[in-house]
Amino acid sequence: MRAQFVFGEVWVGLRRNLTMTAALVVVVAISLSLLGTGLLFVKQVDHTRTLWQSKLQLSVFLCGSVAMSPQCTKNGPATSAQIGQINKQLSSLPEVVQVSYLTHQAAYQQFKREFANEPVMIDNTPADYIPASFEVKLRNAEADAANVTAAVTGMPGVDSVGNDSAILTKFYRLLDGARNAVIVVAIILIIAAILLVANTIRLSAFNRRRETAIMRLVGASNFYVQLPFLVEGMIAGLFGWLIAVALLTGARAGLDGLQQYFPFPVQLSTVDLVEVVLVTMLIGLLLCGATSFLTLRRYLRV
């Protein structure tokens, strides 16, 4: 195999249908970067999910001096006996890792800390409105919440059960939806890229029909006839991939810039980026190589 000859042919081929090649490079670049974005998105969501998972807890609110639910209205504030009973019940559940009691004063202090930016809210909330609670840490915040909630709901002295993960689930659903949308668009673009590769190779085969006719006539092997086209498709794919890498690196920088707006880390590690970049390269090369090969089988028969 004479590499110089093959690359010479490839260069001629790429130059001859420059506009097609350019279109191909752009489409491959966009589809791969969208796909990469989707994959980075998945990683980001996974990261935040594990991060939150350890912090999520169930809050079992107790009846206070200001009644919130009919049950509390009927029975009045939770008695210390009831509080002990609830504590015992919670501690006995296998899903529960840790139970801590938050007094109504401590809860109010925490409330004031969390809403420090909104004095109006604090001014309009009398201390009595913030009930005492049990903060319950679960083994698996999302899966176990329903069981534990059911176990204590309706017990005397229990006002209501607040579930952090229920709020986050909605947020995750939003993120998942966005991720799916990105991936769907990426797949549509990849289909477009496949069609473009097929067309580019076909055009290239047509442009070089004289050369290939002579190659077949003088007994060049199929490999020799087809390799330049194959390499041509893959080089276009490689260029597209390089652009996609640049775009993805830029996207990560943009994400880093967004950090200031989030209370939790949103940066992606370089390992994540490299992983995604390698996956997209593999997909890009496979896409271009396989499509070229299949197209050639149709248009360059011996």
Place this chain on the structure above:
Amino acid sequence: MIHFESVTKTYPNQSRPALESVNLDVEKGEFVFLVGPSGSGKSTFLRLILREERPSDGRIYVAGRDLARLTNWKVPQLRRRIGCVFQDFRLLPGKSVYQNIAFALEVIGKPRRFIRKVVPEVIDLVGLEGKSHRMPDELSGGEQQRVAMARAFVNRPMILLADEPTGNIDPATSIGIMKVLDRINRTGTTVVMATHDAAIVDSMRKRVIELEYGKVVRDQSRGVYGQAY
């Protein structure tokens, strides 16, 4: 060298076969003219030898190989032993004389040093000394056909097939082309030339095979063109 055994070739959607029960032998080193009107089966005959087509019936042996048993991936090996020249030259317009000839060796993976040695030799053989860097459009028709012959011969094939090589060339220049073909034949290469050129056939006094409606109607060892019986 070429052996046809009751070969019939019918193209799809055609009632009359392009070749019908053709039996013939061409020995090593022979020079054969293939004559007959258009549509008599000359081109089909050449395409069958190249295995661009497969016969509908019968057997073909080329250079000792049974073409029916030749797998697709071995076809290139067969074609390396056969050179081809056409009426329309089929040169690559973007390549010089030297590059056109070298191309035939490059694509079969010959080493560069070998190419540098044999291409000038074959350029001399066809009488194009000093023109190796000309482009095809700077050459006359006769010179272009010489380039095509050099390309066909550069890999020293056992068989040279020529499909009306003088069809686009004036009679005076054709004589030169025939001299080159004769020179190639004298190196031991079997030459099969399909032609309409009566003057050339008559002057060369070589074996003549005449086809008509796909059948061999004449096979003469020192024949002339128009001698229908």
